[in-house]
Amino acid sequence: MDGLNDQYIRRIQLKREEVPSFRKYPFNLPSVKSLDELELHPHVTFLVGENGMGKSTLLEAIALAIGFNAEGGSLNFNFSTYDSHSELDHYLKLIKGTVKPKDSFFLRAESFYNVASSIEEMDREGDAPHIIDSFGGVSLHEQSHGESFFATFMNRFRGQGIYLLDEPEAALSPLRQLSMITRIDELVKDHSQFIIATHSPLIMAYPSAKILELTEEGIHETTLENTHHYSIMKQFFTNKERLLHHLFHDDTN
Known part of the structure; x- marks a missing residue:
């Protein structure tokens, strides 16, 4: 992507006039209560902040607004082991660019086991080629959590896509985190856009990214x-x- 007009998602807007009450969850979160519009970086935008500030809630809502399953996967994944997501996605408006992504994935560490189980179930019920082939060909349940998570990121992300990552460092060693930003750079050069919620300074170190910090005072770029x-x-x-x-x-x- 060569310019702002070519990015897949340019801005996120909160439809404040439709919010039923800013006194109840998730609208009472500081990051949501003060939210009007977020300008996203054409390549990599980080959502950072302390626990409870709402970064994963906001990322999840963006994912749902795009059309992802709340627990992760591609846009074709349609399963739910526990319906616990907020209603924030109904109040978000995505301002999209002129180009549509050719690939997409929502990868979150906390529910990745459920995604792996869904893949195995779909492969048992379907004919070849199997879904797992695009994840490296080895059962994700036969690898450690970190290795299966990393295999998904390395093999399944094809480029020219929109990718959302929720706290990927939870599954990855520091060395794997450095390998991840190398792969992010490869995918960015192949016209991809990332929105990442993270605590990891290693991952945040990706150059030229936009870092949006969520605090009690709201959201600010840093x-x-x-x-x-x-x-x-x-x-x-x-x-x-x-x-x-x-x-x-x-x-x-």
């Missing part, structure tokens, strides 16, 4: 070095002993 995640990690590795002493020291003794 840089890697100014995120709370980066600050904590830097503080830990710069002066580990001092930080650990502060954490474990008991002033009452």
Whole structure:
């Protein structure tokens, strides 16, 4: 994608006039309560913030608005093991570009087991070629959680697509996270767009991305070095002993 007009999703708008109440979940989340419009990067947009700020809720709503299953998969996946998603997607408007993606996937660590089970069930009921072939050909349940998650990302993502990732670092070692951003770069060069909710400074380090931090004050654009995640990690590795002493020291003794 060479310009803003070529990206698959350009902006996310909250239809504020239709929101029933900003006092109930998920509209009472700080990131949603203050949301009007989000401009997305044509290549990679990160949603970051502390637990409870609503980044996964917002990403899930964007995924549902696109047409994904709440638990993940491609647009063809239609299953539900537990219907727990919010109604936020009904109040989002996607401003799309002029080009339609040729591929798409919503990959979330917490429900990836259910996606793997759905693939096996569909392959048992269907004829060859099997779905698992596009995931590397090896049963996702016969690999570790991290390896199956990584195999999906490396093999199933074909390029020229819109890809949503929810906390991928939960399944990946630091080395795999670095391999992931290498693959992200390959896919970006093949006209792909990513929206990623993450806590990982390693993944956030992907150059030229837009980082949107969700806080109690709402959503604001920031840089890697100014995120709370980066600050904590830097503080830990710069002066580990001092930080650990502060954490474990008991002033009452």
